[in-house]
Amino acid sequence: MSIAAIIPAAGLGLRLGGETPKAFREVGGDALLVHAVRGLKAASAADLLCLVVAVPPGTEDTVTKELTPYVGETRLLVVAGGAERSDSVRLALELVPVEGIDCILVHDAARAFVPVDAIERVVAAVRAGASAVVPAVPVTDTIKQVGPAGEVVATPDRSTLVAVQTPQGFAPEVLRRAHAAGVVGATDDAMLCEALGVTVLTVEGSPDAFKVTRPQDLLLAEALLAERRAE
Ligand SMILES: Nc1ccn([C@@H]2O[C@H](COP(=O)(O)OP(=O)(O)OP(=O)(O)O)[C@@H](O)[C@H]2O)c(=O)n1
Ligand SMILES: C[C@](O)(CO)[C@H](O)COP(=O)(O)O
Secondary structure: EEEEEEEEEEOOOOOOOOOOOHHHHHHOEEEHHHHHHHHHHHHHHEEEEEEEEEEEEHHHHHHHHHHHHOOOEEEEEEEOOOHHHHHHHHHOOOOOOOEEEEEEEEOOOOOOOOOHHHHHHHHHHHHOOOOEEEEEEEEEOOOHHHEEOOEEOOOHHHHHHHHEEOEEEEEEHHHHHHHHHOOOOOHHHHHOOOOOOOOEEEEEEEHHHHOOHHHHHHHHHEEEEHHHHHO
């Protein structure tokens, strides 16, 4: 059995700013999307049967050409993404083969620097029988729940909170059912599974799997990459 991976990379990156869609912004001379593909390939090697990337409409051919040198034997499919992240994942999921896959990973292009061992923990947990797996890290801020006027309503116990990252891993049948259910407003794929009553398991994530979201995240990404290249 093999792995399939979906990379939602169709976002505009409005919080990051700039003219170029976020997945195509470069760090250390390569696009975030290229870094994300390299990470998945490094973690799953020959096991990665198929990679489906959702991109801004109109960029499919360019992205196919740019990613082909990085995928080796893995089958690469590039599809136009949708209005929301979950639409992009759903459109990509439609292209994932049904036969021969025991784990589907969904991985943000924006979390381009996730370490190989974090990816491997997700895959191992799915292969050990979990239906849905998310990498998680402890929350370092105090989190407040607020009301409509910004007033604090509650302070959840921080020891019960985690921040979740990608890649998120799924048993293929569960991810397909979750996306078919038509839930709107989900900000990750695990949330769609939770809506079905599926138990979502957490495994240890990594601070390096931060999501490039705002301009200062690019500075962090450059520093992280320079450190890795110096090792
Ligand atoms: N319609 C969308 C929106 C987001 N994404 C992808 O989902 C991941 C996480 O989304 P986020 O970091 O929020 O990216 P953007 O939507 O691009 O950011 P912003 O909200 O600042 O515009 C990114 O890899 C992004 O490209 C996508 O494929 N399709
Ligand atoms: C999927 C995700 O990266 C998990 O933390 C996150 O939910 C994406 O959220 P965004 O606001 O669309 O970046």
